[in-house]
Amino acid sequence: MRLLFEELKKLFTVKTIILLLLVSIIIYQMFIVFDFKHFPNGRPVLDEFLATQKMLEDYGESMDEDEFEDFKSIYDQRINEATQYLQSQDDMVAAGLDSYTKFKSIDLENEKLAALHNKVYHEDYVDVFWEIPAREDMIERYEHPERYIQQYGQINEKQKARIEELMKNGAATAIFSYQVFENYNTLIKNVAILIFLSIMLVILPLYIGDRRNHAVFLQYTSKVGRTLFTKKLLAGLIASFIVITVQLVCFFFLYKGNDISMFLPLTLHSIYNAFISWYDITFLQYILLTVVSIYLIGLALVLVTACISSIAPNYMTSVGLHVPLAFILFGVGTTYLVQNLTTLYLFKYLLPVLLAAILSLSFILFWWKYKREKWKDIT
Amino acid sequence: MLLVEEVTKNFGKFTALKKINIEFHNGVYGLLAPNGAGKTTLIKMLTTLLFPTSGTIRYEGHDIIKMDDKYRELIGYLPQEFGYYKNYSPTAYLLYLAALKGIDRKTAVARVKELLKIVALDHVATKKMKKFSGGMIQRVGIAQAMLNDPRILILDEPTAGLDPKERVRFRNLLTNLARDRIVILSTHIVSDVESIANEIIMIKNQEVLYKDTVINICRKIDGLVYETEVDYGDTEKFRSTYLTLSEKQETGKMHMRFLTTEDAKPEWKTVHPNLEDVFLYIYQDEVPSAGDDFDD
Numbered sequence: 001m002r003l004l005f006e007e008l009k010k011l012f013t014v015k016t017i018i019l020l021l022l023v024s025i026i027i028y029q030m031f032i033v034f035d036f037k038h039f040p041n042g043r044p045v046l047d048e049f050l051a052t053q054k055m056l057e058d059y060g061e062s063m064d065e066d067e068f069e070d071f072k073s074i075y076d077q078r079i080n081e082a083t084q085y086l087q088s089q090d091d092m093v094a095a096g097l098d099s100y101t102k103f104k105s106i107d108l109e110n111e112k113l114a115a116l117h118n119k120v121y122h123e124d125y126v127d128v129f130w131e132i133p134a135r136e137d138m139i140e141r142y143e144h145p146e147r148y149i150q151q152y153g154q155i156n157e158k159q160k161a162r163i164e165e166l167m168k169n170g171a172a173t174a175i176f177s178y179q180v181f182e183n184y185n186t187l188i189k190n191v192a193i194l195i196f197l198s199i200m201l202v203i204l205p206l207y208i209g210d211r212r213n214h215a216v217f218l219q220y221t222s223k224v225g226r227t228l229f230t231k232k233l234l235a236g237l238i239a240s241f242i243v244i245t246v247q248l249v250c251f252f253f254l255y256k257g258n259d260i261s262m263f264l265p266l267t268l269h270s271i272y273n274a275f276i277s278w279y280d281i282t283f284l285q286y287i288l289l290t291v292v293s294i295y296l297i298g299l300a301l302v303l304v305t306a307c308i309s310s311i312a313p314n315y316m317t318s319v320g321l322h323v324p325l326a327f328i329l330f331g332v333g334t335t336y337l338v339q340n341l342t343t344l345y346l347f348k349y350l351l352p353v354l355l356a357a358i359l360s361l362s363f364i365l366f367w368w369k370y371k372r373e374k375w376k377d378i379t
Numbered sequence: 380m381l382l383v384e385e386v387t388k389n390f391g392k393f394t395a396l397k398k399i400n401i402e403f404h405n406g407v408y409g410l411l412a413p414n415g416a417g418k419t420t421l422i423k424m425l426t427t428l429l430f431p432t433s434g435t436i437r438y439e440g441h442d443i444i445k446m447d448d449k450y451r452e453l454i455g456y457l458p459q460e461f462g463y464y465k466n467y468s469p470t471a472y473l474l475y476l477a478a479l480k481g482i483d484r485k486t487a488v489a490r491v492k493e494l495l496k497i498v499a500l501d502h503v504a505t506k507k508m509k510k511f512s513g514g515m516i517q518r519v520g521i522a523q524a525m526l527n528d529p530r531i532l533i534l535d536e537p538t539a540g541l542d543p544k545e546r547v548r549f550r551n552l553l554t555n556l557a558r559d560r561i562v563i564l565s566t567h568i569v570s571d572v573e574s575i576a577n578e579i580i581m582i583k584n585q586e587v588l589y590k591d592t593v594i595n596i597c598r599k600i601d602g603l604v605y606e607t608e609v610d611y612g613d614t615e616k617f618r619s620t621y622l623t624l625s626e627k628q629e630t631g632k633m634h635m636r637f638l639t640t641e642d643a644k645p646e647w648k649t650v651h652p653n654l655e656d657v658f659l660y661i662y663q664d665e666v667p668s669a670g671d672d673f674d675d
Binding site: 010221 | 460
């Protein structure tokens with residue numbers, strides 16, 4: 001235990017912690033903060049999100065026919081409100097735009113009318129005019145659930161059967177928000193990239209440091225001997241667990257500000273979401289799945305990075321060897337193993353198969369290195 | 380007893396050591412050979428950093444490789460180059476190594492304090508080592524080798540960086556320690572071992588050439604070492620004719636100490652050979668070998 005603590009101390013030096021903080025701040029500023037600041041991003045996306053929140057408050061997890069009628073009545077109310085607004089504006093009335101129906105069919109080629117249209121949307125930001133198209137779209141989706149299937153284009157029989165099953169089981173009436181799902185996916189991908197980069201930074205000196213300054217001569221001739229190789233790995237795993245956990249805690253603390261807690265117990269399968277999973281999961285379960293996936297990829301990454309650290313003759317080579325690994329992990333890796341998990345577009349068992357394969361391969365690679373290390377001449 | 384039996388070490392096609400046989404009992408052993416002769420290879424095999432290509436090394440009859448940690452907990456080792464953490468203090472560093480050696484923390488704290496006093500570093504016990512001189516670092520190295528009160532103390536070029544006063548103190552320390560343990564001292568500095576080693580081991584052509592006391596080894600060239608004075612003008616010719624062991628300018632002439640098998644001339648004065656004379660004689664034709672790539 002003491003030794004483990006000593007090895008952890010060597011991984012978390014003041015320099016490393018400062019570097020981690022700097023990298024985290026830069027990545028947050030460049031790629032993550034935007035999706036917090038601008039959620040929901042733009043209009044009528046914001047209005048659709050607010051309408052969905054209202055739906056959840058009023059109708060619960062799904063919207064039946066009666067509730068849909070109520071939803072439509074609110075839409076009609078909004079039309080009236082828009083009409084009242086137009087009638088209260090002299091310039092609108094003078095231009096003959098005294099009802100929402102007239103305003104909607106406005107000729108945007110007409111510069112004068114286009115200016116009035118622009119004034120409502122982009123100068124006065126009249127909320128009701130943004131809310132109406134958002135609600136319109138939601139009504140259309142409810143009335144035409146077949147479009148939910150059509151958006152998937154070319155699908156095979158199994159995929160088709162899955163969608164039909166979901167439709168039968170309530171997807172047509174379930175309430176969810178595509179913005180919430182998309183926003184989480186974008187955020188978690190960037191957070192995962194930050195986490196994997198942090199792991200690389202922490203684990204990179206795991207073996208290379210002691211090998212390069214010849215501390216290994218003293219370590220391997222001590223009582224602990226070459227078993228230190230596995231003890232260092234354990235320290236690396238604990239360090240990575242700490243890094244992942246701290247990063248995730250920070251992220252979810254910020255994510256809490258998005259105020260999406262009401263979506264957590266909802267199923268992902270809804271006509272208001274463009275994502276279909278092979279499995280019946282809620283948004284919270286999906287989030288947990290991404291977290292588990294990040295931890296497992298983190299574990300595999302520690303094994304691979306540790307191997308590189310034990311093989312690379314110097315830091316430059318080590319960094320060089322990490323470049324293709326980062327390229328694959330940050331690109332393809334996060335796309336298939338962190339984002340859109342269990343999507344209907346891909347093979348049903350892709351996630352467990354890929355994770356198992358990655359973990360097995362990295363474990364075998366490390367085991368091979370450990371076996372070699374045990375009987376290697378230390379020159 | 381530590382027994383090296385028929386040990387050969389190859390690095391690819393290169394043979395660094397060939398069928399080495401050595402017996403170590405309590406006492407100081409000076410492993411003396413020029414750089415590249417295979418001293419460090421032997422030492423690294425004694426410390427299990429290298430594995431013999433053939434042959435075995437036994438401690439009290441047991442193969443040291445099979446003894447594993449039971450053997451390693453008996454040894455103290457100071458490598459030629461040893462790694463330390465610049466931002467650690469000697470105390471923090473020694474406590475880390477004590478953890479590696481399996482010494483419990485309470486014992487380690489007391490032992491570290493005691494050792495830092497022995498190597499005269501107690502006044503900088505909590506200072507970061509990045510400001511330490513080479514000699515101070517070397518003393519930290521010596522302290523770490525003694526942390527676990529080893530039965531076998533193996534030191535590779537331990538006096539590098541030490542000033543004369545520190546060297547004397549170090550030799551006295553080793554003499555005391557060697558009463559009840561094996562101390563193996565590898566060096567190419569003859570004076571390091573001449574006065575304290577119970578036996579000298581000399582390696583040449585990958586084999587043990589001598590393993591004997593200093594007196595017995597010096598006897599090998601008894602009657603062959605002379606001193607004489609030579610005019611400056613004749614110095615070059617003298618050097619090319621005889622194996623000069625040392626030279627000194629004195630009273631307008633060159634005072635030469637040399638070795639020859641020729642019959643003595645009247646102006647030559649026979650002197651007692653010392654270990655350095657033997658060293659220079661034995662290794663006069665030694666050129667750095669391919670072993671340099673691997674050790675020393």
